[in-house]
Amino acid sequence: MTILDRDSLIVSTLIEMYPDACxxxxxxxxxxxxxxxxxxxxxxxxxxxxxxxxxxxRYPTPADFLTLSQEELEKEIKTIGLYKNKARxxxxxxxxxxxxxxxxxxxxxxxLEALPGVGRKTANVVLSNAFNIPTIAVDTHVFRVSNRLxxxxxxxxxxxxxxxxxxxxxSLWSQLHHCLIFHGRQVCHARKPACDGCQLALHCKMYLGAxxxx
DNA sequence: AACTCGGGGCA
DNA sequence: TGCCCAGAGTT
Numbered sequence: 001m002t003i004l005d006r007d008s009l010i011v012s013t014l015i016e017m018y019p020d021a022c023x024x025x026x027x028x029x030x031x032x033x034x035x036x037x038x039x040x041x042x043x044x045x046x047x048x049x050x051x052x053x054x055x056x057x058r059y060p061t062p063a064d065f066l067t068l069s070q071e072e073l074e075k076e077i078k079t080i081g082l083y084k085n086k087a088r089x090x091x092x093x094x095x096x097x098x099x100x101x102x103x104x105x106x107x108x109x110x111x112l113e114a115l116p117g118v119g120r121k122t123a124n125v126v127l128s129n130a131f132n133i134p135t136i137a138v139d140t141h142v143f144r145v146s147n148r149l150x151x152x153x154x155x156x157x158x159x160x161x162x163x164x165x166x167x168x169x170x171s172l173w174s175q176l177h178h179c180l181i182f183h184g185r186q187v188c189h190a191r192k193p194a195c196d197g198c199q200l201a202l203h204c205k206m207y208l209g210a211x212x213x214x
Numbered sequence: 215a216a217c218t219c220g221g222g223g224c225a
Numbered sequence: 226t227g228c229c230c231a232g233a234g235t236t
C-alpha cells in the first residue's frame with residue numbers, strides 16, 4: 001500500500017464516520033459568521049449559538065453593532081467568556097468594516113486577518129464557510145488528530161494546514177476539516193481519547209505507539 | 215515562547 | 226472541585 005492509498009483510506013473513513021459534519025455555528029451571512037467565529041474563540045459553538053440569533057436579529061449589520069458601547073456589548077456576550085477582549089475586537093472590527101469595506105466582510109485573507117480579533121484560523125473559517133473559498137482551518141483539534149493519524153507530521157499549525165491541502169483534493173478540504181474537528185471533539189480527545197471502538201485506531205500513531213510496534 | 219483573558223459545561 | 230473549550234493579542 002502506498003502512502004497515498006493510506007491517506008486516502010483515512011480520509012474516506014473519516015468522511016464515512018461523520019457524513020453530516022459541517023460548520024456548527026449559526027449564521028445567515030458572512031457578517032454573522034465573522035462575528036460568531038470571533039465569539040467562538042476558546043468557547044464552544046453551542047454556547048455561541050445560544051446568544052447569536054437574538055443578537056443578530058437586533059443588530060444585523062456592523063453599523064448596528066457600532067451603536068453599542070463596549071460595556072453594552074460585553075453584557076450581551078458575557079456568557080461566552082473572554083468577553084472583554086471579544087467585545088473590544090468586535091467593535092473595532094465593525095468600525096473597519098464600515099469605514100474601509102462599505103459595511104461588507106472582505107472576501108480575502110489579507111483583509112480578514114487585518115481585522116482585530118481575526119487570526120488565520122478565523123479567516124479560514126470565514127473564507128471557507130461564507131465565501132466558498134476552500135481552506136483547511138487548523139485548530140487544536142485538526143492539529144492533534146491529523147498528527148495522530150499521520151496525515152501531517154509537524155509542530156507548526158500552518159505546515160499541518162499545508163500538508164493536508166496537498167494530500168486531499170480541494171473539493172474535500174472543507175468536509176475533511178469538519179470531520180477532523182468532529183472526531184477530535186467526540187472521540188480523539190487530547191487527554192483521554194476513546195480509542196476503543198475508533199475505526200481509525202489501527203492507523204493511529206498514538207494508539208499503536210509512536211514507533212508502530214504494537 | 216509564555217502569558218492573559220473567562221464564564222459555562224461536564225465529569 | 227478541576228479541567229477544558231472550533232484563539233488571538235501582547236510582552
